[in-house]
Amino acid sequence: MYDIIIIGAGVVGSSIARVLSKYKLKIAVLDKEVDICEQTSKANSGIVHSGYDAHVGSMKAKMNLRGSKMMEKLCQELDVPYRRNGSMVLALSLEDLPKLAILKTQGDTNGVEGLRILTRDEAIKMEPNLSNEVAGALFAPTGGIVDPFKLTIASAEIAFQNGVEFKLKTKVIDVEKHDDHFVVFTDKGELITKVLVNAAGVYADDFNNQLSAHKLKITPRKGEYCLFDKQVGNLVDKTIFQLPTNLGKGVLVTPTPDGNLLVGPTANDIIDKDDISTTAEGLKSVVDRAKKSVKQIPMGFVITAFAGLRATEQNGDFVIGEAADVPNFYNAAGIESPGLTSAPAIGEYLGEMISQKLHAVAKSDYVKIRKDTVRFESLSLAEKAAIIKENPEYGKIICRCELVTLAQIKDAIHRPLGATTLDGIKRRTRAGAGRCQAGFCSPRVIEILAKELHLDPREIAKNDNNSVMLIEFDKDSL
Amino acid sequence: MINHDIVIIGGGPAGLAAAISCYENGNQDIIILERDNSLGGILNQCIHNGFGLHTFKEELTGPEYAARYVAKVQSLGIDYRLNTMVIDISKDKVVSSINETDGLMQIQAKAIILTMGCRERSRGALNIPGYRPAGIFSAGTAQRYVNIEGYMPGRQIVILGSGDIGLIMARRLTLEGALVKMVCEIMPYSGGLKRNIVQCLDDYNIPLRLNHTVTKIFGKERVTGVMVSEVDAFRQPIPSTEEYVECDTLLLSVGLIPENELSRKAEVAINQKTQGPEVDESLSTSIPGIFAAGNVLHVHDLVDYVSMEAALAGKNAVKYVQGLLKTGLSIVIESKNGVRYTVPGTINPDNAEDITVVRFRTSDVYRDAYLSVYLDDERVMHLKKRILTPGEMEQIVIPKKWFAERPNLKKITIMVEKE
Structure with missing residues (x-):
């Protein structure tokens, strides 16, 4: 039995997981995708909104303002690009x-x-x-402005390092309320949890509506x-x-x-x-x-x-908190803009709420600070020289446009919740994010992924399992 | 900081020819910096034949053509570094590079030859709408997968763009077992060489759809198909002509862009038409002592011309180091009426060789037209051309004696004329 299951490994689910990982709780984050930060968290403006757009008194206004205030310090702690x-x-x-x-x-x-x-x-x-x-x-x-990939990945990494389980490629099919627990049916089997958190992005209305009489409609x-x-x-x-x-x-x-x-x-x-x-x-x-x-x-x-x-939820505001008619079921639904800005605040808000409800005890060994993959391109010449001396694989350029090195790619694969796909490498290192759009680096990255993960190059995908890059050996079809 | 007289950035066909020329013209203090793990550049994946007809009077494959230059570089003992990425060039000619063994290497050069080649335009540059699944490759990347790595990127292929690499890959993929359904070209003419259309498409019954483009990409995970549409005279898709073509792969051969990020760091002036450096008769860029040759300068159709051009750059880099390259007034070459650009863009008669080769491409297809050269207002050349097409590079040879005969010459104009 889990204390908490969070559906959705986007920026909201990962932020909630990061905050709750401070406590002695058994937590899992489920996501149908092959990596964290798919769907909405990977394709947005990357803006930290100051908070003038949100209607006075709305949840959006409250979360936006708090998120905007938190962002600079949080990005320092998580080593996330922010300006x-x-x-x-x-x-x-x-x-x-x-x-x-x-x-x-x-x-x-x-x-x-x-x-x-x-x-x-x-x-x-x-x-x-x-x-x-x-x-x-x-x-x-x-x-x-903030790097939305890195904010999500960093939050998830911290949660993972503090013991949160991430079950990726795990699609939630159904959720069921029992007296003192929920049963979560997935395509990989059933899980049981005391508290269920719904951070399922555009699918959040489905899960809410399975449990609560207060229906949501997300478009x-x-x-x-x-x-x-x-x-x-x-x-x-x-x-x-x-x-x-x-x-x-x-x-x-x-x-x-x-x-x-x-x-x-x-x-x-x-x-x-x-x-x-x-x-x-x-x-x-x-x-x-x-x-x-x-x-x-x-x-x-x-x-x-x-x-x-x-x-976008039909009432136009974020839906955050415990469902009135379903104790221990928490929504973070309708999180459209300013959702990225608000995510750390939503994590803090729900994290406090849930940890209090569970009378959770704080860990003494909580890891708060994260070091990102080295951003080689932004180092000075002297720093570049020093780091290559330390690890020669920083001297091997894999992505020419963004100057990403072999050492960075390997780190992105082997760090907590590491990359397994080309897109995963791109979001963690920027290899393939530059002007040639992976024309130069993708053969090299496929080779490195295959070697490091002990896979055949024909198994390496862009993102989803069905998005493999190479189909067969030459002449196989002849 | 170490010192070399001449630093050559890139060990492809241009860099190799430039290095050999430097050596043969008397300067042996040369180093070639190459980012890949072998010399030869993109020729190494061009395993088809048709290289070297001009240079060696025989038909070679890409790797064979490269091997001849590599052997020469090695036999002359010219220094080179592999797996070495140049990350900065300053205008006072400090070249900063990195590799795994030397770490950061900074070289103070007296002259630099830019021979970085070009890269392929990506889907993004075309802004083709649709999903972003796996299965969209630039033709050159697919060529690397098939010819170097030994993997097929797909089984059912549509190729957008009729650049030479796309045409070559239509044949290659067919021979390796794929079904190439069609090559679409948005222009009314191909961007590639005539011989490639015949030998790579016609011989394999692969249809070339001129005035057609891909207007949408389908498939959430892997490409499942593309929408192909005919375009009107303004290259806008005609909705009623939409046709869905099932495929698992879309190859793009939609143009090459000279790779001048390093040139820009050195503040070298870039020509908007070629996307390569502005150069004079000596292939010197706007920064004295920095030369450019090959596809970094303008995209060539044949490697033979790359080698010739690079040899000239090498020779002039040696002259520059010796202090023999003159500065002074230059004659401007104006390109108009269908001539898109010229390389070089200016000629200083004091530095001109006995003949100066001016290379260019036309901006459209012209049949039975004339290529004309005017010296100021006087027409001195009027060449009948059966066909002029943007896919093939043209050249005009300007003899040095023209300058001696006309000491007040201000401008050379090259244009296409109907009669």
């Missing part, structure tokens, strides 16, 4: 200027610090590449993005938003913590909870709308496009 670059909301016409003031008032009431309305000239002085249509802007100095809201080469990563320094609409925060233009430029997302409600395909219309709309914010979008420098799904 407080500040953000701007643009008014693109004089008529829109009053809306900035309304947004500022909402932000002030939510407790966002340092919000300031900028004139057109002040805004352009701060961001010279803004479009000529800019009439004014709301500046939020506390806005930031996947697709967001499409274009990612640009680092050569144009400094087009803007701050995250540039447009005024929000009823579907979300609109299209943003932002640098990423690794120095790329990211443009997106669209916002379209869809039906299929696995449909992460990009569309011609979506990509065109992203670019057309981004052109209103900045003078030009350097289309020649697009390196990839992707889509993610927001878990």
